[in-house]
Amino acid sequence: MSDSQFDVVIVGGGLAGGLTALALHRARPEFRIALIEAGRSLGGNHRWSWFDSDLSEDGRALLSGFRQTGWNGGYDVQFPKxxxxxxxxxxxxxxxxxxxxxTRELPASAIMLERKAISLDARGVDLIGGERLDARAVIDCRSFQPSPHLSGGWQVFFGRHMRLAEPHGLERPIIMDATVDQLAPHGNGAAYRFVYTLPLGAHDVFVEDTYYADDPVLDRAALSARIDQYARAHGWQDNAIVGHEAGVLPVLTGGDFRAYQAEIRIPGVAAAGARGGFTHPLTSYTMCAAVENALIIAEEADLTGPQLAALMEARARRHWRRTAYYRLLARFLFFAAEPDKRVKVFQRFYKLRQGLIERFYAARSRPLDKLRVLWGEPPVSIPSAILAMFKRGAPLRPDTQTEKKKA
Structure with a gap:
């Protein structure tokens, strides 16, 4: 096999692409794999968090080689009531x-950083500069592609890792502090907003300001100022910034998924990750699907490229059907609840049983779970909820994701 010939080429070195490469390498160490990433590092600038209950034993084993921070004592949520x-x-x-x-586990020859793919096909990948990588199978793990065939709202976030002069005193993560005001930071009205806090060490804390809004504008300056305000309120005055992250993620309320698949399809190329449609519609969560897909691809490593592409398309369609309930809840959130009252939806949800909440985040809600979420005194009016069931939301067009620039 020449230097430009591979068993599998994976385009996109984020969570889905990296885990797929790792699972393939562990299952088939004799395979020649290429993991192509346009950036300077794998994974970009992100922090992924998950519940231990989300993953199978095989899933936990896949992640076991990565340094993680864990809290076996659980987590807190905070609401006005x-x-x-x-x-x-x-x-x-x-x-x-x-x-x-x-980089520690994969062969050095498998990782190709700062290499941008300009075209993919069933037999390989073309890179900027004219280099061609031939492959038996190609997997597209690039980022989510907004599409007019999908509709919904947005989850906007800005997070900061701080190192404090004094201990912060937190014992557990606060994954949702919704006692903060519910105004959208860019001045376009209200939104469901919460602050997410992780105690990464005695002096290290990660604070992220997140909100669900109709408008996808990311105002870094406003969100950064809100984190400053939150830190001051908790007495975290003297701090050094270790790192930060920011992003805008879709919250799916509906769409024509087959039309979306036709839009992104490259014949013979398997689509995985968020681009392939493997997200939680309401939370934008990708860890469960990324782990499950990586393990499946490794198990089916002998399939040809077109066979693997067909397998992943079928899995994505099943995922879309299986997550219809969460898109319904997203419609209730965006179309039945007034923006400044959306906090009531989550405030009611987090009173439910722990097991139900675990299954919800893993997108494995049982029939009785689904009934229980909707049963009882609703946090939105019945007429509004009925109308929301038939709405789909604004199309997630490629030009809708924006970032407010500094003046």
Whole structure:
């Protein structure tokens, strides 16, 4: 096999692409794999967090080689009417630890950084500069592609890792502090907003300001100022900034998924990750699907490229059907609840049983779970909820994701 010939070429070195490469390498170490990433490091600039209950034993084993921060004592949520501690173990991993874990385990020849793919096909990948990588199978793990065939709202976030002069005193993560005001930071009205806090060490804390809004504008200056305000309110005055992350993620309320698949399809190329449609519609969560897909691809490593592409398309369609309930809840959130009252939806949800909440985040809600979420005194009016069932939301067009620039 020549230097430009591979068994599998994976385009996109984020969570889905990196885990797929790792699972393939562990299952078939004799395979020649290429993991292509346009950036300077694998994983970009992100932090991924998940519940321990989200993953199978095989899934936990896949992640075992990465440095993680864990809280076996559970996590807290805070709302205007109550505070609650839930006992589910929680895990978090930074992208630099993801990068280090992959570079430690994968062959050096498998990782191609700062190499941008300009075209993919069933037989290989063309890179900027004219280089061609031939492959038996090609997997597209690039980022989500906004599309007019999908509709919904947005989850906007800005996070900061701070190192404090004095201990912060937190014992557990606060994955949702919704006691903060519910105004959108860019001045376009209200939104469901919460602050997410991870105690990464005695002096290290990660604080992220997140909100669900109709408008995808990311105003870094406003969100950064809100984190400053939150830190001051908790007495975290003297701090050094270790890192930060920011992003805009889709919250799916509906769409024509087959039309979306036709739009992104490259004949004979398997699509995985968020681009392939493997996200939680309401939370934008990708860890469960990324792990499951990586393990499946490794198990089916002998398939040809077109066979693998067909397998992943079928899995994506099943995922879309299986997550219809969460798109319904997203419609209730965006179309039945007034923006400044959306906090009531989550405030009611987090009073439910711990097991139900665990299954919800893993997109494995049982029929009785689904009934229980909707049963009882609703946080939105019945007429509004009925109307929301038939709405789909604004198309997620490629030009809708914007970032407010500094003046």
């Amino acid at each position: 109550y505070r609650r501690t839930l006992g589910t173990a929680y895990r978090s991993m930074a992208s630099h630890d993801f990068h280090e874990g992959l």
